[in-house]
Amino acid sequence: MLEIKNLHAEVEGNQILRGIDLTVKPGEVHAIMGPNGSGKSTLSYILAGKEDYEITEGSITYNGVDMLELSADERAVAGMFLAFQYPIEIPGVATMTFLKTALNAQRAARGEEELSTPDFMKLVREKSKDLKVTPEMLRRPLNVGFSGGEKKRAEILQMALLEPTLCILDETDSGLDIDALRIVSEGVNQLRSPERSMIVITHYQRLLDHIVPDVVHVLSKGKIVKTGGKELALELEANGYADYVGEEA
Amino acid sequence: MTAQNQRVLSAAETGFVEAFAATHGKQSDGLSEARRAAMARFEAAGLPHRRIEEYHYTDLKAKLRSAIALSARAEVAAPGALGEVETQGRLVFVNGRFDAALSNVEALAGKISVSAWAEKAEAPAHDTAAFPRADALVDLNTAFVQGGATITVAGGEKLEKAVEIVHVAKGEGASFSRIDLVVEAGADVLVLESYQGDSGAYLRNTLTTLEVGDNAKLTWVKLQEEAESATHLASASANLGKGAELSQFLFDAGSGLSRSQFAVAFNGEGSNAALRGVSLLKGDSHADITLSVDHKVPECDSREYFKAIVDDKARSVFQGQILVKPDAQKTDGQMMVQSLLLSESAEVNVKPELEIFADDVQCAHGSTTGEIDEDLLFYLRARGIPEKEARKILILAFLGEVIDELDDARIGPLLTSRISNWLHV
Ligand SMILES: Nc1ncnc2c1ncn2[C@@H]1O[C@H](COP(=O)(O)OP(=O)(O)OP(=O)(O)O)[C@@H](O)[C@H]1O
Numbered sequence: 214m215l216e217i218k219n220l221h222a223e224v225e226g227n228q229i230l231r232g233i234d235l236t237v238k239p240g241e242v243h244a245i246m247g248p249n250g251s252g253k254s255t256l257s258y259i260l261a262g263k264e265d266y267e268i269t270e271g272s273i274t275y276n277g278v279d280m281l282e283l284s285a286d287e288r289a290v291a292g293m294f295l296a297f298q299y300p301i302e303i304p305g306v307a308t309m310t311f312l313k314t315a316l317n318a319q320r321a322a323r324g325e326e327e328l329s330t331p332d333f334m335k336l337v338r339e340k341s342k343d344l345k346v347t348p349e350m351l352r353r354p355l356n357v358g359f360s361g362g363e364k365k366r367a368e369i370l371q372m373a374l375l376e377p378t379l380c381i382l383d384e385t386d387s388g389l390d391i392d393a394l395r396i397v398s399e400g401v402n403q404l405r406s407p408e409r410s411m412i413v414i415t416h417y418q419r420l421l422d423h424i425v426p427d428v429v430h431v432l433s434k435g436k437i438v439k440t441g442g443k444e445l446a447l448e449l450e451a452n453g454y455a456d457y458v459g460e461e462a
Numbered sequence: 463m464t465a466q467n468q469r470v471l472s473a474a475e476t477g478f479v480e481a482f483a484a485t486h487g488k489q490s491d492g493l494s495e496a497r498r499a500a501m502a503r504f505e506a507a508g509l510p511h512r513r514i515e516e517y518h519y520t521d522l523k524a525k526l527r528s529a530i531a532l533s534a535r536a537e538v539a540a541p542g543a544l545g546e547v548e549t550q551g552r553l554v555f556v557n558g559r560f561d562a563a564l565s566n567v568e569a570l571a572g573k574i575s576v577s578a579w580a581e582k583a584e585a586p587a588h589d590t591a592a593f594p595r596a597d598a599l600v601d602l603n604t605a606f607v608q609g610g611a612t613i614t615v616a617g618g619e620k621l622e623k624a625v626e627i628v629h630v631a632k633g634e635g636a637s638f639s640r641i642d643l644v645v646e647a648g649a650d651v652l653v654l655e656s657y658q659g660d661s662g663a664y665l666r667n668t669l670t671t672l673e674v675g676d677n678a679k680l681t682w683v684k685l686q687e688e689a690e691s692a693t694h695l696a697s698a699s700a701n702l703g704k705g706a707e708l709s710q711f712l713f714d715a716g717s718g719l720s721r722s723q724f725a726v727a728f729n730g731e732g733s734n735a736a737l738r739g740v741s742l743l744k745g746d747s748h749a750d751i752t753l754s755v756d757h758k759v760p761e762c763d764s765r766e767y768f769k770a771i772v773d774d775k776a777r778s779v780f781q782g783q784i785l786v787k788p789d790a791q792k793t794d795g796q797m798m799v800q801s802l803l804l805s806e807s808a809e810v811n812v813k814p815e816l817e818i819f820a821d822d823v824q825c826a827h828g829s830t831t832g833e834i835d836e837d838l839l840f841y842l843r844a845r846g847i848p849e850k851e852a853r854k855i856l857i858l859a860f861l862g863e864v865i866d867e868l869d870d871a872r873i874g875p876l877l878t879s880r881i882s883n884w885l886h887v
């Protein structure tokens with residue numbers, strides 16, 4: 214279970230998160246919506262352990278462990294996964310090699326045996342087929358020259374391989390065409406399970422038709438200003454954020 | 463006495479002058495004349511210092527403090543294989559002298575002729591214009607050279623496997639050796655050269671001359687893996703004929719102080735030279751790579767591509783000069799130097815110099831110096847890869863680009879594994 218309490222964070226003296234409270238239980242899918250610049254990506258980076266932010270107040274625990282004490286790689290080993298809004302290109306690092314290194318690093322950290330190359334290849338082939346990630350893409354350097362949609366599919370492939378217990382998807386739907394949206398959503402839905410929690414950040418109700426959330430939050434100016442069921446997303450789609458963001462201004 | 467001679471000699475300079483008087487002052491060999499002339503030049507000019515332009519960042523007068531005796535003959539065990547490279551024939555030099563017992567030149571018979579020597583008395587009369595400019599390191603080499611070899615690859619011979627040249631140092635002392643390599647017209651050869659030594663504070667001075675004949679191809683890979691406390695001073699020059707191809711790779715990872723200077727001259731049209739390398743520096747090591755490319759004739763391409771990893775208080779110096787003479791139309795000269803600083807006290811000096819006297823040419827140089835990209839590091843760590851491992855991956859990726867560009871399957875794996883080994887220390 215993820216518990217975020219009264220989380221305040223700033224970067225270079227600018228307060229970005231201003232007291233976030235959020236509890237995500239195993240098996241739940243929470244959607245976070247909210248205007249541009251409200252702090253959604255910041256929250257996801259802080260969860261994943263990016264070091265650029267100063268946490269001035271509050272706490273993050275996952276399964277009872279203080280996440281703020283862990284480095285990014287330790288958090289990944291603890292089960293966290295962030296699908297980046299803007300997956301970064303890493304020249305010189307072959308996608309396949311990277312996937313194997315990441316998987317085996319996590320296995321080693323958990324005291325599990327490393328996967329042999331044939332077993333690993335089999336696993337990647339299986340998972341990449343579902344996500345329509347081609348062998349040619351896997352041979353290329355990580356994300357280099359991938360189209361926007363290919364990058365997002367590659368993120369979900371990583372998620373499927375690493376099998377995290379807390380998935381944070383930051384605008385995974387942006388830049389996807391209609392077919393890719395379906396492929397990616399199916400990939401995500403396959404991972405839904407009673408043990409796995411998800412936080413889905415999006416601007417569009419459309420994604421939530423595919424990945425149906427249990428809870429929807431509205432984040433505005435670094436605070437959760439409204440929480441509701443999946444119908445909240447429909448209401449936002451119709452009326453915009455005006456009802457929720459006005460009072461803060 | 464002339465004013466020039468009243469210059470105060472440093473301890474190191476005096477050491478060389480006295481060592482010369484004691485060894486070569488009276489005796490004679492095939493090189494006596496050249497030796498004496500070189501020593502006279504050295505005595506007049508001394509060790510290069512920072513007011514000499516080519517040595518601005520590498521002040522040898524300040525860095526070489528005390529006198530260092532000449533190395534003695536030594537016996538060593540046969541050096542191990544250099545790595546996963548197919549080889550044929552090997553020349554081994556120990557403390558500057560050719561060691562026939564450890565070498566295997568018979569394997570080269572018929573295709574490559576080798577004439578090697580290890581004693582003053584055997585010293586042949588060398589071409590003394592081995593380097594295009596007056597240089598104290600070349601003069602010291604000529605004055606003291608203890609052993610050498612002339613290696614000639616017969617015209618048209620295309621050899622897939624590498625010829626190994628291994629230079630071993632044992633104990634302290636200064637060693638001087640010289641290799642003259644002639645690749646005759648139409649021949650194709652890979653030379654894999656290694657410099658290695660035990661832990662002594664020795665000094666090595668080498669001189670290499672390369673003649674690449676018309677339509678010949680030379681791939682010259684040099685592994686500079688001297689002991690940490692060693693000083694490595696290497697000078698090389700190359701002359702390229704018509705349609706010749708030179709591909710050079712420098713793996714620059716040893717010695718506390720090194721200078722690798724290489725001068726390439728295009729003498730025949732349509733030839734090309736690619737000089738590449740990686741420097742891996744840590745501790746307080748200082749590595750200087752100084753290149754000059756002389757485009758004398760039209761339609762030649764030169765490419766320089768070097769990368770450096772600089773950790774701790776180490777310092778990397780790169781100087782690259784591209785000279786395009788008036789006749790050298792349609793020259794393509796490209797130079798790129800990229801450095802990755804792994805510590806705040808690491809230092810990099812890059813000095814590109816383009817001198818272009820022809821109008822229809824394409825020349826460019828670029829350099830970048832930076833640190834490991836924190837965003838890339840975060841991405842890898844967010845996938846569960848520990849920081850140390852993630853850094854290694856990024857460093858390998860950074861250096862790998864030069865090996866990829868070299869695109870030579872015979873030596874790529876060797877270089878990659880050398881880099882991985884270095885990173886794991
Ligand atoms: N490193 C930084 N330095 C300064 N300001 C920053 C930094 N990172 C984020 N911010 C600011 O924090 C605010 C929140 O940014 P964030 O990226 O979290 O928004 P978001 O909700 O994800 O927006 P979008 O919907 O456009 O993706 C923005 O105003 C942004 O400019």
Ligand SMILES: [Mg+2]
Nearest residue numbers: 253254255298
């Ligand atoms: Mg965002």
